[in-house]
Amino acid sequence: MSLLDIAELSAGYGGNTILDGVSLTAERGDIVSLIGPSGSGKSTLLRVLIGLTPPTGGTVRIDGAAVDYADSAALKALRRRMSIVFQQFNLFQNMTALDNLTLAPVRTLGVARAEAEARGCDLLAKVGLADKAGAYPAQLSGGQQQRVAIARALAMQPEILLLDEVTSALDPERVGEVLDTIRTLAETGITMLLVSHEMGFVREISTKVVMMDAGRVVEAGPPASIFESPRETRTRSFMQAIIRH
Amino acid sequence: MNGAAEFFTTDTAAFLAGALGRTLWMTLLGCTLGFLLGGVLALVRRTRQPLLAPARLLAGLYVETFRRLPFLVILILVLFSVQAVAPGLSLLGIATIAVTLAATAYLAEIIRAGLDAVPRPQVEGAEVLGLSALDRLRFVVLPQAWGVILPPAAAFMVMFVKDTALASHLGVVELAFAGKILVNKGFSPTLGFGAVLVLYALVSWPLGRAAAHLEKKLVAPRHR
Amino acid sequence: MIRLLALLWLLLAAPLLARDLAEIRASGTLKVGVNPNFPPMSSYGPGGVLQGFDVAVAQELGRRLGVKVELVPTEAASRVPFLVSGRIDLSLGALTITPERRALIDFSVPLHSESMGVITTDRVSAARWQELDRPGITLVNMRGNQSVSVLEELLPRPRRLLVDGNADTIRAIAQGRADALVENVDFFIGFTKNYPDVRWRVLPDPIFTAWCGVGLAKGNEPLRAAVDTALIAMHQDGTVNRLWQAAYGAAMTVPVGAEQLQRAASSGAGGYRFDWQPVLAALPYLAGGALISLQIALVAFAAGSIIGLAAALARLHGPSWAARTAGFYVGAITNTPALVQIFLLYYALPEVGIMLPGIVAVMLGLTLNAGGYLADILRAGIQSVRPSEMEAADVLGLSRLDKLRHVMLPHIVATVYRPLANFFIVLVLGSSMAALFGVEELTGRAINISTANLRTIETFAVTGLIYIALTLIASALLALAGRQLFRVRA
Numbered sequence: 001m002s003l004l005d006i007a008e009l010s011a012g013y014g015g016n017t018i019l020d021g022v023s024l025t026a027e028r029g030d031i032v033s034l035i036g037p038s039g040s041g042k043s044t045l046l047r048v049l050i051g052l053t054p055p056t057g058g059t060v061r062i063d064g065a066a067v068d069y070a071d072s073a074a075l076k077a078l079r080r081r082m083s084i085v086f087q088q089f090n091l092f093q094n095m096t097a098l099d100n101l102t103l104a105p106v107r108t109l110g111v112a113r114a115e116a117e118a119r120g121c122d123l124l125a126k127v128g129l130a131d132k133a134g135a136y137p138a139q140l141s142g143g144q145q146q147r148v149a150i151a152r153a154l155a156m157q158p159e160i161l162l163l164d165e166v167t168s169a170l171d172p173e174r175v176g177e178v179l180d181t182i183r184t185l186a187e188t189g190i191t192m193l194l195v196s197h198e199m200g201f202v203r204e205i206s207t208k209v210v211m212m213d214a215g216r217v218v219e220a221g222p223p224a225s226i227f228e229s230p231r232e233t234r235t236r237s238f239m240q241a242i243i244r245h
Numbered sequence: 246m247n248g249a250a251e252f253f254t255t256d257t258a259a260f261l262a263g264a265l266g267r268t269l270w271m272t273l274l275g276c277t278l279g280f281l282l283g284g285v286l287a288l289v290r291r292t293r294q295p296l297l298a299p300a301r302l303l304a305g306l307y308v309e310t311f312r313r314l315p316f317l318v319i320l321i322l323v324l325f326s327v328q329a330v331a332p333g334l335s336l337l338g339i340a341t342i343a344v345t346l347a348a349t350a351y352l353a354e355i356i357r358a359g360l361d362a363v364p365r366p367q368v369e370g371a372e373v374l375g376l377s378a379l380d381r382l383r384f385v386v387l388p389q390a391w392g393v394i395l396p397p398a399a400a401f402m403v404m405f406v407k408d409t410a411l412a413s414h415l416g417v418v419e420l421a422f423a424g425k426i427l428v429n430k431g432f433s434p435t436l437g438f439g440a441v442l443v444l445y446a447l448v449s450w451p452l453g454r455a456a457a458h459l460e461k462k463l464v465a466p467r468h469r
Numbered sequence: 470m471i472r473l474l475a476l477l478w479l480l481l482a483a484p485l486l487a488r489d490l491a492e493i494r495a496s497g498t499l500k501v502g503v504n505p506n507f508p509p510m511s512s513y514g515p516g517g518v519l520q521g522f523d524v525a526v527a528q529e530l531g532r533r534l535g536v537k538v539e540l541v542p543t544e545a546a547s548r549v550p551f552l553v554s555g556r557i558d559l560s561l562g563a564l565t566i567t568p569e570r571r572a573l574i575d576f577s578v579p580l581h582s583e584s585m586g587v588i589t590t591d592r593v594s595a596a597r598w599q600e601l602d603r604p605g606i607t608l609v610n611m612r613g614n615q616s617v618s619v620l621e622e623l624l625p626r627p628r629r630l631l632v633d634g635n636a637d638t639i640r641a642i643a644q645g646r647a648d649a650l651v652e653n654v655d656f657f658i659g660f661t662k663n664y665p666d667v668r669w670r671v672l673p674d675p676i677f678t679a680w681c682g683v684g685l686a687k688g689n690e691p692l693r694a695a696v697d698t699a700l701i702a703m704h705q706d707g708t709v710n711r712l713w714q715a716a717y718g719a720a721m722t723v724p725v726g727a728e729q730l731q732r733a734a735s736s737g738a739g740g741y742r743f744d745w746q747p748v749l750a751a752l753p754y755l756a757g758g759a760l761i762s763l764q765i766a767l768v769a770f771a772a773g774s775i776i777g778l779a780a781a782l783a784r785l786h787g788p789s790w791a792a793r794t795a796g797f798y799v800g801a802i803t804n805t806p807a808l809v810q811i812f813l814l815y816y817a818l819p820e821v822g823i824m825l826p827g828i829v830a831v832m833l834g835l836t837l838n839a840g841g842y843l844a845d846i847l848r849a850g851i852q853s854v855r856p857s858e859m860e861a862a863d864v865l866g867l868s869r870l871d872k873l874r875h876v877m878l879p880h881i882v883a884t885v886y887r888p889l890a891n892f893f894i895v896l897v898l899g900s901s902m903a904a905l906f907g908v909e910e911l912t913g914r915a916i917n918i919s920t921a922n923l924r925t926i927e928t929f930a931v932t933g934l935i936y937i938a939l940t941l942i943a944s945a946l947l948a949l950a951g952r953q954l955f956r957v958r959a
Contacts, residue, residue, distance in 0.1 A: 050373050079375040090370030094388040103384055104374035156374060260517065313894070313940040314933050315901035317912055322933060325550055325925045336542070410806035414633075414905060416505065416542050421809050426513065429506055429636040431663045434816035442805045442813065449804040 001064045003028045003191055004160060009058035010215075011048045018044045020215035021058065026160075026193065026208070031186055033202040033223075034195045036212035037238060042195040043087075045212075046162045049193070050084045051075045062160075080109070083158035087165040089149040091137040097124060097148045098133040101155045109156070116155075123151040127181050143174030147181050154185075161185070163194035199242055203227050211235045252432050252440075264423030265444055267337055271409045271419065275341050276402040279348025280356075286349065287356040288382070304353070311350035317411050319343050324415055340412035340419075344405065351401055359394030360386060396460030403452045407445060420444055487555045487686030490695055499536045501527040502543030502557035506634045508659050509716040510563060511540075522716035523561040526580065529708060530559070530683075533699040544633070546612055546920045549573055552686050559696065560684035563656060565616075567679075573923055575689065576682035577696045578730050581713065582723040583679045585616060587672035588657055589649035590642060598672050601649055602626045609638045609647035612920045616652055623676065624651065630827075630907050631917065636660050643667045644819040646826070651676065655717055678723050701730050747922035748931045751914075758914035759935050763943075765900040765910060768832050770893050773839025780844035785851055795844065802841025808902055810834050815906055827906035839896060846892065850885035851877075886957045890947040894940050901936075911935060 002025040011019040019041045026032045034042040047053040049060060051069055060067045062081060068074040092100050101120035105111040111119075124130050127147040137145050146166055153161060163182065167175045179201050186192065186205055196202050202209060202223065209226040211218040211234070219232045230236050251257075289297065289304040311319065323343040327334065334342075363386050371381040413422030424441035428434045493499055503511040503523045511521040519540050531538035541557045548560045552574050565583055566576045587598045595601050601608070606627035610617050611634070620629075630647045632638055639660035641647040650657060654671055661669045683700065685693050703709045704725055713721050748755075783795035802810070811834035814825060825833065854877045862876045904913035911932060919928035951957045 052369055052373065076375050079373060084373050086366060086370065088366055090366040092367060092370065092385050092389075094385070104371075104376055107377075107380050107384070108375040152374070256515070263517075310933075310937060313898070313937040315898040315912060315936060317901045317904065318915075318929055318933050318936060321916075321925065322929045324547075325554070325929070407804075407806035410808040411902070413808070416544050416547075421806060421812070424809065424812065425634075426506070428816060429634065433820060434813070435820055438809055438812045438817055442809050445806055445809065446801065446804045450800065453804060 002026060002061075003030075003063060004193075005061040005064070006045075006049075007059050007061070009045070009048060009060060010056045011044055011053055012056055018215055019048065019055075022212070022215070022217055023058075024210055024217060024220060026191055028159075028191055029189045030207045031192045031194070031205055032208045032210060033206040034193065034210050034212055035197075035199070035202060035226075035238075036218070040212040041215040042212055043164050044215075046084060046164050046193065046195060050082060050162060051078060076108070080156065081158055082160040082162065083153035083156045084162040084164060085146070085149050085153050085166050087168050089137070089142075089145045089169075091145055091149055091152070093137050096134050096136055097129065097140070097151075100137075100148060101152050104152075105155050120151075120155060123154055124148070126154075126184070127151045128177070141174060142170045143177045146170060146174075146178050150178075150181055150185070158190075160191045160193065163192060163196070165195050165197065167196065167198060199227075211238065213238075249433075249436060252427075252436055257427065260427075261420070261423055261440065261444060264418055264420045265448070267417060268406065268409055268419040269448070271337065271341050271344050271412060271417070272402060272406045275344025275409075276348045276352070276405055278345040279352050280398060282345065282349040283352030283354075284356050286353040287360060290353075290357060291360060308350045308353050311347055312354070314347075316343070316347055316408050317414060319347055320411060320415055336412075336415050336417045340409070340415055340417045343412070344409060347408075348401070348405060352398055355397045355401060356390075356394050358397075359390040362393040363389045392463035395463055396456060399456035399459055400453070403449055403456055406449055406452070410445075487552070487689050488558055489689055490691040493536060493558055493692065494534075497536055498539045499527075499531050499534060499559065500539045500541050500557045501530070502541045502548060502551055502560040502562060503527060504545060504562040504635075505542035506544075506636060507562060507656070508635075510656065511561070522712055523563075525712045525716070526703075526709070527559075527561060529703060529712070530696065530699050533702070534695055545614060546633075546916070548684060549923050550925055552684050555686060558685070558692065563653065563681045564684045565679045566682045569923075570684070573687065575685045575687050575693055577685065577693060578700050579680035579682050579725050580700060580709065581681050581721055582725060583653045583681050584655070584722040585619075585651060585676040585679070586654040586674075587649055587651050587676075588639070588642070588654060588661070589670050589672065591668040591670060592645075593648045593670075595649075595672065597674060598624075598651065598676050601651070604628075606649065607647040609641045609650050610652065611635065611638060612916060614652070618921065619677075620651055631909075632907055633905065636663075639664070640816070645824055655719075655722060675722070680725070680729060704730060743927060744924060745927050745931075747924050748918065748928045751918045751922075751928075752931070754918065755911060755914055755932060755935060758909060758911040759939055761908070761910040762897060762900045762903075762912075763939065765828070765832055765835065765903055765908075766893065766896040769835035769839045769896050769900070772836040773843050773896075774847075774889075776836065776840030777843025777845075777847050780840060781848040781851060784844070784848060799841045799844050802838055803845070807834060807838040807899060808905070810838055811902065811906065828903065828908045831900075831903040831906050831908055835896065835899060835902075838899075839892070842892060843889070846885050846888045847881075849888075850881040853880045853884040855880070882955045883957050886951050886955060890944070890951065893947065894943060897940055897943060898936065911939075 004026040006025065007023050009019055009022045010017065022041070022045060024032070034045065036042055044053060048055050055069055062078070067078050092103070095103065098117060098120050101123060102113065102116040105116040105119070106113055121130065121133060124133055127150060129144060129147055129151070132140060132144060132148070137148070140148065150166070167178050170178065175198070179198065183205060206223045208220060209223045210220040211226060211230070211232070213234050218234050219226065219230065226235065227239065230239060286304040286308060289300050292301060320340065320343045323346065324339050327339055327342055367385055367389065368381060371385045376384070409419060410421035412419050413425065416422070418426065420441050424438045428437040488496070503519060505511065505513060505519065507521070509521050511519055511523040514520040524540065527538050527540060541551070543551050543557060543560060543562060545562060548562055548564055549570060551557045552560050561580070563583060564570070566579065587601065589595065593606070602624045604626050607630055608620065608624065608627045609630045609632060610620065612631045617631070630641060632641060635657060638650045638652070639657055642650060643664035658671065661667070683696055685696065709725070710720065780795040780798060783791040784799070787795065811830055814834050815827065815830040818825060858876050859872065862872045867875070900910060901912035903910050904916055907913070909917065915928050915932040919925040922928065
């Protein structure tokens with residue numbers, strides 16, 4: 001049984017279909033990368049998975065159990081196992097880095113404040129920001145904010161971590177520090193679904209690459225086969241367009 | 246006709262001070278209650294549950310209605326309908342209810358704008374961490390909306406100090422009516438109403454400055 | 470919800486509201502409505518204590534009924550509604566006994582007479598009251614007074630000016646706003662002392678005599694019997710005449726005789742029932758008032774915009790004296806109530822010989838007021854023009870007119886359109902203040918008809934709906950104009 005099993009998942013607003021029957025699976029420890037042109041539905045897929053955008057059809061199973069996205073209790077349970085890091089960090093502007101990390105564990109997991117803070121400090125140290133616990137988001141660089149955001153997601157001790165273009169909003173020289181953080185994270189064995197345009201990084205870190213276009217999965221497979229011998233013409237044209245730049 | 250010498254007496258001063266007190270009391274109590282009720286309306290209008298749709302509609306209807314009625318008409322309607330429920334209530338109490346009803350509608354809009362000013366991603370960030378709606382409001386939305394809500398709310402309250410002058414029509418001896426009573430006693434209208442005008446300015450001007458100062462302080466730096 | 474239901478129930482079943490004699494005795498206090506601005510009937514004396522004939526009568530009634538008296542300040546137009554709702558147990562304040570009022574409230578036996586005569590000045594050439602029936606004359610009267618409708622029949626030709634207080638009537642004549650007051654001379658003559666320079670005249674023959682009684686809520690028979698008994702005794706032992714003499718310095722012009730003291734038959738239970746017919750019948754009259762409200766708002770908005778623009782330019786680009794003057798103007802206007810500003814224009818300017826009719830004072834006041842607020846809005850608009858774009862326009866060699874049209878105005882309009890549209894709505898609502906100066910716009914007309922039909926809640930509910938409709942239409946038109954003409958969202 002796969003840890004995450006997505007079957008025929010659809011979503012959209014009004015008459016607009018954004019996800020059009022997406023199916024894919026991820027095993028425990030998998031690092032699945034979603035690639036494809038803008039508007040192909042990669043980010044929407046992550047938003048549907050975490051329950052920010054309601055699905056219009058299909059099922060999502062975790063350890064074989066279907067998730068009921070219309071049920072708030074089920075959503076709450078889902079978000080204890082799955083966490084997301086956004087492109088724009090979405091750190092709480094009114095809180096210090098440490099408070100950003102401790103708020104949810106204390107309020108939703110019922111962790112004691114002292115314990116949450118100790119764990120928060122550990123996590124900040126892991127992302128290389130031990131000295132920034134008392135800093136407000138606006139006092140941090142984009143790369144530092146994104147690393148705090150990753151630490152915040154990890155504070156919930158998720159089994160599955162979703163990463164939505166986490167380096168797209170960063171200055172070029174800040175991208176490396178965030179990618180390093182993710183590499184370190186990958187070694188811990190956590191399951192990840194990530195949307196990224198850093199193709200070199202995708203190829204290096206992924207156990208599985210999924211090519212999407214127009215809300216559908218074009219093809220999926222190990223990075224070597226997708227990057228070197230894609231079966232579909234759409235994947236080939238996408239690869240060529242990227243390499244040319 | 247009474248002259249200026251009789252005007253500047255402790256009697257007149259005490260009379261005007263009492264009237265000023267009632268003006269401030271109506272504004273302060275009415276706007277404070279209006280802020281609380283307006284906050285409730287703003288929160289109701291933000292909900293998205295299908296079950297609460299009628300409540301959202303009523304809240305929206307309330308805000309639209311009371312922002313389109315002259316305060317004078319609200320005062321008269323409140324006078325004649327509230328006293329049917331509580332005939333013992335003083336005119337000052339009735340005027341305060343009218344202030345509350347009007348302030349609720351205007352402050353609900355100010356609070357709604359403040360809550361809407363908190364970027365949606367901030368709320369989503371809290372949502373995906375599994376925080377309850379109440380926790381999202383308490384820890385993420387309100388602390389950030391506060392700086393946007395408070396300055397216009399304070400400015401509204403300062404503005405309403407002046408609007409309460411219409412309560413004179415009910416017979417509440419607030420500042421404007423006090424001026425009229427003095428003039429009816431035979432003091433010159435220039436003196437009577439002039440004194441009242443100066444008193445309003447003496448209250449409103451520093452309060453307005455304080456509200457403007459608050460705006461500078463809260464809006465400029467977002468972080469301590 | 471429960472409160473709402475309770476409110477509805479009480480509105481529909483008002484007879485329950487008035488307290489009966491047993492309840493009054495149990496509470497130990499009798500609530501008596503007296504007019505706070507009606508010397509020598511009742512007014513605030515030294516130390517803010519109410520005094521006068523009515524006050525003395527109220528105390529005497531309380532003493533004879535064995536209860537304490539709580540005086541409730543009650544304006545003339547509020548007397549009947551306050552009785553109906555039970556806010557007061559008894560109403561004094563020269564409440565004339567009329568069939569219209571009998572439909573809503575009960576009366577005691579008469580307390581005093583009301584002899585209608587004419588107060589005027591030597592400006593008016595009339596020896597008898599009949600000579601006042603000509604178009605050039607303006608008669609002043611008080612809203613809610615019984616004499617208003619009587620005069621429409623007896624003296625149909627003169628123009629009418631309706632004001633809110635007793636003192637206002639005499640002031641209106643002294644200032645030349647009106648020529649004569651046809652009312653109970655006894656009640657009003659006292660105010661003429663405030664204007665010793667005016668040559669006051671009272672025309673000799675009374676027009677008619679009416680009787681004023683103590684008002685009570687309908688169907689409150691034991692209370693009415695007790696008040697009647699007390700009043701008859703007070704007439705017979707001379708108390709009423711003694712108190713009248715003390716307050717007026719003269720005997721009542723027409724004394725209350727034995728035949729007036731026959732007790733009236735019980736009128737049975739009545740109470741408040743909603744009746745929308747009177748206000749619906751007056752809808753065209755109210756709609757006409759709405760047009761006047763709109764006119765006032767439009768004038769104040771247009772003229773205020775010119776003043777506001779001048780003040781904004783003076784503050785931003787004028788010499789320092791002009792900037793300071795404009796700053797003082799804006800500060801003075803925006804820190805004081807429009808109502809008191811209009812009070813000054815209406816009541817104080819006549820002291821220096823400038824007499825503005827009510828509608829002019831209101832329009833001028835609202836214009837000056839709007840000028841102050843519009844100055845702030847327009848200043849923000851002018852400041853929204855970006856210096857960088859002006860520099861770009863300079864570099865491109867655009868003419869002054871082109872710069873104004875293509876670079877400055879789009880920014881200014883985009884910044885100010887919405888605040889201006891909102892402010893117009895504020896002015897439409899604010900024009901209701903005109904009612905307090907005798908202008909018959911929407912609120913003024915609503916007050917007029919509600920004091921005549923005594924259907925205040927119905928009248929003002931409908932009036933409120935008209936205001937909502939008026940401002941909704943105005944908002945929609947302004948939004949449409951903004952999109953079509955200026956491509957801004959409003």
